[in-house]
Amino acid sequence: MNTDTNKTTRNLPPVNLLCVISMAFVIGAGVYMVSEIPYAPNYAVVFSLVIVSLLVFLVNVAMLAKVSMFNWKVFFQVIRWTLVAYAVISGVLIYVFVFDKMSSKSLSLLIAALILFALNVPLNIAFTVAQYQ
Amino acid sequence: MTDTIINSQQQSSFRIVPAAGLCVVGVVVAALIVAVSTNSLWAIDFFHVVGGATWTILDLFLGFVIGPILGKLSVSARAEFTKKFMPKMLLIMPTVVLCTLAAGFQLARHQDRLVANYHLHLWLIASYIVVAIMALIALGILEPANVAVLFELKKPTPNGEVIAKLMKRFIYSAGATGAMQIATLVIMTRLATS
Numbered sequence: 001m002n003t004d005t006n007k008t009t010r011n012l013p014p015v016n017l018l019c020v021i022s023m024a025f026v027i028g029a030g031v032y033m034v035s036e037i038p039y040a041p042n043y044a045v046v047f048s049l050v051i052v053s054l055l056v057f058l059v060n061v062a063m064l065a066k067v068s069m070f071n072w073k074v075f076f077q078v079i080r081w082t083l084v085a086y087a088v089i090s091g092v093l094i095y096v097f098v099f100d101k102m103s104s105k106s107l108s109l110l111i112a113a114l115i116l117f118a119l120n121v122p123l124n125i126a127f128t129v130a131q132y133q
Numbered sequence: 134m135t136d137t138i139i140n141s142q143q144q145s146s147f148r149i150v151p152a153a154g155l156c157v158v159g160v161v162v163a164a165l166i167v168a169v170s171t172n173s174l175w176a177i178d179f180f181h182v183v184g185g186a187t188w189t190i191l192d193l194f195l196g197f198v199i200g201p202i203l204g205k206l207s208v209s210a211r212a213e214f215t216k217k218f219m220p221k222m223l224l225i226m227p228t229v230v231l232c233t234l235a236a237g238f239q240l241a242r243h244q245d246r247l248v249a250n251y252h253l254h255l256w257l258i259a260s261y262i263v264v265a266i267m268a269l270i271a272l273g274i275l276e277p278a279n280v281a282v283l284f285e286l287k288k289p290t291p292n293g294e295v296i297a298k299l300m301k302r303f304i305y306s307a308g309a310t311g312a313m314q315i316a317t318l319v320i321m322t323r324l325a326t327s
Binding site (some may be wrong): 016019020022023027028030031034035036037038039074078079082085088089092095096099100111112121124125127129131132133 | 150163165166169170211221227231234235238239242247248249254256258261262265268269272273274277278280282284285292299
């Protein structure tokens with residue numbers, strides 16, 4: 001009996017799928033905002049997309065937190081370093097937007113979107129790695 | 134045989150993230166920040182063109198050359214290749230993507246191409262959408278599979294079935310991003326010659 005394979009087929013929440021959905025909303029918000037430059041985007045639309053992404057992310061984290069049989073050690077080992085990597089990536093992008101003197105409203109929403117992006121990618125990677133451990 | 138347990142002798146001590154490569158990434162990111170902060174058109178263009186070309190070529194090569202070859206190799210041969218190839222890709226891809234996007238945004242702003250009344254604005258939006266889809270595939274499917282394979286290979290007895298399953302995911306998503314890069318080439322050559 002192959003125990004490793006059983007580990008991959010056990011009942012785990014759809015963390016990967018929810019991460020992709022959450023990322024799709026923030027990336028959508030970013031694309032919409034950038035495509036409206038130099039005009040102000042419809043902030044209600046952008047705000048809604050970011051909030052939906054945040055909600056999906058929180059649901060995802062809540063579902064994952066309830067999992068008992070999981071290699072949390074490896075999960076935290078991976079998420080720690082990927083968070084550092086994606087904080088650097090998002091930090092550089094935020095620097096570009098700050099450097100371009102983007103309006104404070106747009107900048108706040110873009111920063112919120114980038115933070116959500118920088119949380120979702122490490123969560124997705126760490127979960128994928130840990131589920132096979 | 135998909136559930137082949139790869140011989141533990143094949144498992145070697147390799148680093149998932151090569152430390153020396155991190156120094157190179159640090160230098161490149163620092164240079165990118167300098168390019169943006171000095172607003173040098175040449176430097177911004179350099180980072181966008183070099184980063185974009187590297188990104189596109191790597192995706193096309195992975196998707197249409199390396200991917201199909203990997204698919205035909207035995208699981209142990211794939212594992213051997215992956216151990217040497219993937220750690221480098223873990224550092225190269227995020228770096229070239231960051232350089233391309235950050236410098237590309239600055240370049241478009243520099244050349245007044247971000248404005249909504251730019252006559253090829255729709256082409257620009259199309260490029261954002263293509264990049265968005267590629268980002269979702271790469272960050273949602275490809276990169277997690279890549280890291281998970283490396284962790285599997287670090288085990289004393291890596292599971293061939295898990296590696297085969299994750300590599301299949303990697304090969305298909307690399308093919309999809311490769312196909313999307315053709316759209317990028319069409320859009321970028323259109324924008325560059327306008």
